Amino acid sequence: MTQALRQETYLPEPDNPQVAKVYDFLTAHEETGRGTPEVTCFLSGPAAGDRVELPTELYHVLRQVVEALRSGLGVTIRPENATLTTQQAADLLGVSRPTLIRLLDQGVIPYERVNSHRKITLRELLNYRNRRRAEQYAALEATAMDDEDIDAMLTRVRDARAAVGRRRRGHGTD
Template sequence: MAVPNQETYLSGGERQQLAEVYDFLQLDDAGWGRREGHCFLSGVTADERVALPEELYRVLRQVVAALRNGMAVTVAPQTQTLTTQQAADLLGVSRPTLIRLLDHGEISFERAGTHRRIGLRDLLAYRQNLI
């Protein structure tokens, strides 16, 4: 997931490498499944190779595209729960705004004592519906 309002700073060489990876992944956009059915991750030697599942390939494309646009990227398991501040940061809103969304039932959450915890999956679903 790309994190709004945070930039990644890359050296010139890293930008060039990222551009090459981006171009490679874009060239394969229409051809997923046409090159022997898979894309592969290769190791140092030719015999170190494993097929990438389609979902992992999609995630890699999203990460590379976000990095290319100067965004910072965070990868987290979908079962993760977030504090209200973490959730507000992810949405790019203030914590009071997030609390209002929670209190109006727009994003589901659970209570841990007096604290609210928001499921990452629920927060991402809310964010996706905004787009």
């Protein structure tokens, strides 16, 4: 596996029974609690005893890929540098570069200065994004009506965010 890292998009095959089978397997294990990070999953090869433990990160990647393909969506794998420019970071967050610069200057997102350029680690940027989302969900929960189930509301918010993201990426409307 000495293949060069590059962006690659995978399109779903209509009604692929193998994707449906993997989806059903993952879903069944999640529903019984066996698909949680505490449980070890394995990737197996053709020979007896030919298997390797699947790290939690890869399990989650696999889960998202299977869900997208099953839903008829294409999946793009794009290797990212561990260090991003301000424009790359702004694009990943979906904000303008000036907004990102303001967040950096306020100390909200850690960064390093290399000569006259600001560099942000991908890990720090993703940590910020996750914190921001958690704060947004907490604010929604605090303002939720008492008679509405929070899980239903969060599902609606996630669906709305996904629809906005698809429109931003030019994948059409819902």
